[in-house]
Amino acid sequence: MKIERVETFLVPPRWLFLRIETDEGMVGWGEPVVEGRAHTVAAAVDELSDHLLGADPLRIEDHWQTLSKGGFxxxxxxxSSAVAGIDQALWDIAGKxxxxxxxxxxxxxxxxRVRMYAWIGGDEPAQAxxxxxxxxxxxxxxxKMNATGALGALPTGAELDAAVExxxxxxxxxxxxxxxxxxxHGRLSPAAARALCRELEPLRPMFVEEPVVPELSFELPRICSSTTIPIATGERLYSRWDFRDVLASGIAVAQPDxxxxxxxxxxxxxxxxxxTYGVAVAPHCPLGPIALAASLQLDLATPNALIQESSLGIHYNVDGDLLDYLVDPSPFTLQDGHIERLTAPGLxxxxxxxxxxxxAERGHRWRNPVWRGPDGALREW
Known part of the structure; x- marks a missing residue:
């Protein structure tokens, strides 16, 4: 069996789907995307396909090593996102x-079965x-909800109180x-993150996610040691090497996407x-049905999996939603807050x-919002 065709599809609301077909008619699907940079990732997939065409799709680990490390x-x-979608599609073929x-x-x-959670509140957490x-x-x-909207360097007491309320x-x-x-969402400074965590402790949230941007991951030990709330992070980390120091920082939940x-x-x-660090895993997945199916396959085989994110009804899904691209949406049926084990071949x-x-004939050109404060300075989205 050889890979014969690699195609990508820009589909609303903000997703990129990948289709790999073999000379025997076997098809695998993946979801390689960086939200807001879908065209760029599609170009990366096209470049990487030079290695894939004519190759055996079942040599998944060899492909992963070559695609990830074969370039200088x-x-x-x-x-990493281009490789991710290709990897999903190859595992889909392998299972089938x-x-x-x-x-x-x-x-x-x-x-x-896997426990699920859904988004509420939007970018600015109204009507949560x-x-x-x-x-x-x-x-x-x-x-899961955003704690705050756009913030300055030092949130006011009123902003902290509103988040707690x-x-x-x-x-x-x-x-x-x-x-x-x-x-x-990485919107707070380390000092503000510690302060808001202290205020939230009596409410016992399941976890606080991405208290600071990944560039400030060296602050995670101080944040983790300053609160009893479990700290989660990882959606903007792209490899086991990116996670290495973060796993040792005291976090409770790793969130690779x-x-x-x-x-x-x-x-x-x-x-x-x-x-090995006693850290649970909750894959990040505000994306489409292929990414969710891949995440569930990981959850089902992973002892330390905690809970799974779903994009169903998320505020980004205006022109398309999670179930719109499936022949049969029943594998994602929710029962008592869980999705039952997926049993069909592949993903x-x-x-x-x-x-x-x-x-894909409509496509999309989604971009994340760019926020500015009253003074015109850029703020974290």
Missing amino acids: YRGGPVL ARGVPVHELFGGPVRE AEQAEARRRQGFTAV RVGAVNDALGGPGGTAVDF LSHAGGLSECRRIAAAAE GVTVDEAAVRRA
Whole structure:
């Protein structure tokens, strides 16, 4: 079996899908994307396809090593995301070729279902309590919300109080603490992150995510030691080497993104490394159905997997949503806040190729917002 064709599709709302076809008609799907840089990643996939065409798709590890390390310049979000989508598609082919879901190739399942959480509140966390109640009615037992909107270098007491009030209201909507994750989105300074964590401690959030931007990861030990709240991070880390010092910093939850951090192959290694530090794994996934299916395959085979993010109904999904590109959305049916073990071969879902091709005719040019303060200075989104 040889790889015969590699195609990418820019599909709304902000996704990039990848289709790999073999000379025997076997098809694998992946989701390589950097949100806001989808065209750039598509170009990277095109460059990497020179290595893939005519090659055996089942030599997944050799392809991963060559695509990641065969060039003199390595790493970074664009290359790692291109490799991630290719890796997903190759594992999809491998599972289909053997007639089993990918997690069976990883040694079999360690659980029968995966707990899920959904986004609420948008970029600026408005109406969070109402949205949490709506998610609870949908069957979710956990949600994630932004703690704040745009902030200056030193948040005011009123801004901190408003964040605490919103989290408390979401707890009430969910019936109590334990199911609310709070995303700082790298918007706070280290000092402000420590201060807000102290204020949030009585509300016992499930975790606080990305308290500071990854450039300030050296501050994580101080942040972790200053609070009893579990700290989570990792969506903007792209390899096991990026995670190495972070895992030793005292974090509780690692959040590699299977569309950014080298795909299933590398995220399995990151999860194993996290286990050696007693760190749980909760894959980051505000993306499409292929990325979610890949994340669930990892969760099902990973002992230290904690919970899985889903983009269903997220505020970005205006022109398309999670289930729009699937022939059968039932594998993602929520039951008591969980998704049951995927059993179909490969990644476990069937992509609606006709829908993908129609959507790609529209394409997209999504860009993340650029925020500025009252003085005109750039602020973290």
